[in-house]
Amino acid sequence: METMKLAIVGLGLMGGSFALDFRSIYPKSRIYGFDISEENQKRAIELGLIDELIDMEELSIFDIIIVSIPVDKALFVLPKILDSINKDTLVFDVGSTKDPICKLLLDHPKRKNFLATHPMAGTEFSGPDAAKKGLYINKTNIICEIEKTDKKISKKALMMFKLLDMNIIYMDPESHDTHVAYVSHLSHISSFMLGKTVIEKEKNERNIFDLAGSGFESTVRLAKSSPQTWTPIFLQNKKNLVFAIEEYILNLNNLKEIINDNNWSNLYSILDNTNRIKEILKNTEHENKKK
């Protein structure tokens, strides 16, 4: 396998994990990194995630550049990066919203070098220390507007994702943002607000200590996620997300009334119908293993 030069802009959970997986599929590659935090840069070198720092004035030396920074920052940084690459460089982002970045770069002279991706992978942790080997293996990667990327360049990306055993889904940016509003972003909102409600109630934290265990811990897991990452995601996907939150609130209000009315059969049948999620998620696992 050829010696590749990979640059990772943003050395957090997503970028750091890419470094680890990239090194395992291209052992001869050289990995460069940049982070706005000097502390993160230092740590990424200590952890062996990257070999050396990126000289941001010399982006033309790279074969692949991964942009793994908060989605608001990406809107400023990505156009600049595209301005300074060579004609064969693949640049891809891993952000959780796709419509704003795709719209922004639509007419960029180097649009053909860019691939819009969203690997459906992550944990609630952040920073270089959160980097996790194998994070991307067997995960779904949503790619938007592949037709706008140069064929030779997108082929390089697809080859890499294939080596990582990722399952590729193609979607237009608007559909992507609608779907993730429900499946990913609403999950985060529901978890953050559960955490907030419980913290407010249980002023005496001792009670949370004692009672955690039965279900709370997993449901509130996402409320540990980074505000730097999630504030701009929620705002960029505002249109879809506000609608999703409203539907969620309608369902909660409805359930509250049903409980208030002691309506056993209605309550039972709602819980029972929602149990379908069991089969749906089981099928997901099978689907993903099959691929």
Added chain:
Amino acid sequence: METMKLAIVGLGLMGGSFALDFRSIYPKSRIYGFDISEENQKRAIELGLIDELIDMEELSIFDIIIVSIPVDKALFVLPKILDSINKDTLVFDVGSTKDPICKLLLDHPKRKNFLATHPMAGTEFSGPDAAKKGLYINKTNIICEIEKTDKKISKKALMMFKLLDMNIIYMDPESHDTHVAYVSHLSHISSFMLGKTVIEKEKNERNIFDLAGSGFESTVRLAKSSPQTWTPIFLQNKKNLVFAIEEYILNLNNLKEIINDNNWSNLYSILDNTNRIKEILKNTEHENKKK
């Protein structure tokens, strides 16, 4: 260790797991079981959870009776069980609400033989096949109104919980029901309604398959829980739970407005403050390991 006769009424996740853990701490014991479903009884014997079936006409032979059935059924079954035990039998329930059962049994002639407990342990699965060895080890067990139980009898219970390395918390039934409304029952509601909202939106299940992965799976886990178990819990804890749901909805509505207003700093600080749950849960772990 003496040969004990243990009866388990209700051979699901909670009862079945007790059978497994009980056998490991009292290897010479003989375990009897009853379930309203003949299928479950058969399965519990096949799985080796129980040695034989309970003759419900002969409850006086048991040292310990665990009542692990839905909380609505417990209101009918527990008084009858207490009517037919011998004077030294310990009867304890493991239900997720404590106020209704404690109120009901307040004046029962055998109140002294009963201990109201709520082990904060469980999974989203149900039935005898869900029984899990070690489910109770190192978990919190909330005991209500221990002063109403005969000292010799409660000592037998505490000894058993000690052998299971459970962390005992004492609480009055009303406080118990208020706290679990937030920490456990609201978690289940938020998860069930997340599942419902996503299923309604994503009529094409294919989309849920593809997009599951990033956070949805763990947040929706509790939506797989048994409606038989949870319908009566939600209804019995109606008063506290309706209030908790209302506070949750208020927080969701507030966050929706903040997102709608593009209020970055407010949104950021809410997410950031809620991150405190990280430290709180970390302390829980330490606390529990220390005990």
